[in-house]
Amino acid sequence: MATSEDVWQLLAELATAQKETDLLLKEVSQQQKETAQQQKETDLLFKEISQQQKATDRQLKELGKQIGGLGAKFGSFTEGLALPSMETILGQQFGME
Template sequence: MSTTSPAQEIWDLLRDVIRVQRENAEQFQETDRKFQDTDRKIQETNRQLKELGQQIGGLGEKFGSFTEGLALPSMERLLRERFGMEVVSPSVRVTKGGRHLEIDTLAYANGEINAAYLVEVKSHLREEAIDQLSTLLEQFRAFFPEHRDKRLYGILAAVDASPALRERALRKGFYVARIHDAVFELDVPEGFQPRVF
């Protein structure tokens, strides 16, 4: 027979409830500390990933600049000798009305030739580069009204280009130049007719 009074049982039960609540509160605090620690680790990981992304982006820009620098001497020779260009300007940037345009190389000649060539240089030719050159050619006269009467041509110069992308660029009417023995040379079929923009 139990010698505990009902009041004592209630007090014992209340003590057990208080003890369990304390244990739960401690577990919640420990869980909260773990969440905070995990959150700090996630924030640190995100910071490191952002920093790595910036470093990779910077490396890509440097590689792009390296490729453009590699292409310039042979592209300049090609533009002057093959197409009779008088002016060859690397890295042309223009801003008009809050809009920006950047061309890797702009070459033009006045007089009888009266033509301009926009050259986009890529380490690896991708679909976006073909679209990018199309957009540059479409916007060119708005940014350079002084050349509005010139015949306009596009050249994609790439270190590496798949046969399919080369064909697509040629179908668009662009000249394609590829590197051979550290020199960029035109890579167009016999009888190729470029598109005049």
């Protein structure tokens, strides 16, 4: 049979265990808050990266168009230089127009 001292000792142990549990719950709660904050920061970074990626994609597309335009201009320039020479050569050598 438990004596009153045993009951008081058990209650003291229970109170100590309750304090430890409360402390652990506070720590877990704090960790959850920190994790939630980190998740928000991570989500914001992903959003910024996504926006930067879209901007980079637009810039690459525009650059591709510009390079294509330069290629076309260079081709026209080359044709402009070569065509008169070719007409002269074809006319002189082969009698062609």
